[in-house]
Amino acid sequence: MRRSEIRKQLRIRARNIIVQRDRRFFVNIEKKDLKRAIRRLMQMKNYTHLSTITALDVGSMIEVIYHVAFTDALVSVKVQTSKDEPIIPSIVDLIPGVALYEREIHDLFGVEFEGNPDLSPLLLPDGWPEGVYPLRKWWSVDRVLSKLGGKR
Numbered sequence: 805m806r807r808s809e810i811r812k813q814l815r816i817r818a819r820n821i822i823v824q825r826d827r828r829f830f831v832n833i834e835k836k837d838l839k840r841a842i843r844r845l846m847q848m849k850n851y852t853h854l855s856t857i858t859a860l861d862v863g864s865m866i867e868v869i870y871h872v873a874f875t876d877a878l879v880s881v882k883v884q885t886s887k888d889e890p891i892i893p894s895i896v897d898l899i900p901g902v903a904l905y906e907r908e909i910h911d912l913f914g915v916e917f918e919g920n921p922d923l924s925p926l927l928l929p930d931g932w933p934e935g936v937y938p939l940r941k942w943w944s945v946d947r948v949l950s951k952l953g954g955k956r
Contacts, residue, residue, distance in 0.1 A: 809848075810879060814841050827877040835883045835892050842870060842881065842895050850875040857905040859913045861941045866890050866913050885915060887940070894920035912939040 810821055810829060814837075822830040833841050845851060855873045859866055862884070870881040885892050894917035896903050906917040907926040914937040917923060925932065933951045936943060 810845075814844050829877060829879045830882060831879060832882045835885060838870075838881070838883050838893050839895060839898065842872070843898055845872045845879060845881070846898065848874070850877075854899050854902060857902060857909065859909045859915065859939070861887075861913065861939065864888075866915055866940075868892055868909060868915060870895075887914075890915045891918055892916070893918050896920050911937075913937050914940070 810831060814831070814833075820832050822832075831841070842854070846854075852873045852875055855871045855878070858869045858871070860869070864887055865884040866887060867882055867884050870883075872879045872881060883892060890913070892915055894902075894906055896906060896917070897919065903920065903922065904926065906915075906920050907923055909915050910917060910920075910923045911925055911927045914935070928938075936948060936951050938948060
């Protein structure tokens, strides 16, 4: 698989396509293009599955990364959303199995996946304070404990 194949298939203005090494690509796109990009990658030759979705706190933004597996490559599609309004379109209608990944990222980073019918808590315990997203860098152990009333 080549960078030109990915760009041609996506037919979007990817902000950039980074080739980290042979068969390992990173594609930065706007969130409005997410569903179309994932759909088109799924239609490519040698597509096998979406292996996972991960997220990172990158300052004022949350970056959500969709890792798309091919028999001969791994393509990671990166989308950023602001922490102030962390909303990204859900792809649960394209790949129903992503429901749990989206719930996990919602729990830990506070990202709303628009169109996901079930963003109920998956990992956090009952009674977890609203607005406390433990994998955002601002939330230290001490801050989380103070929000929980000092108890572990």
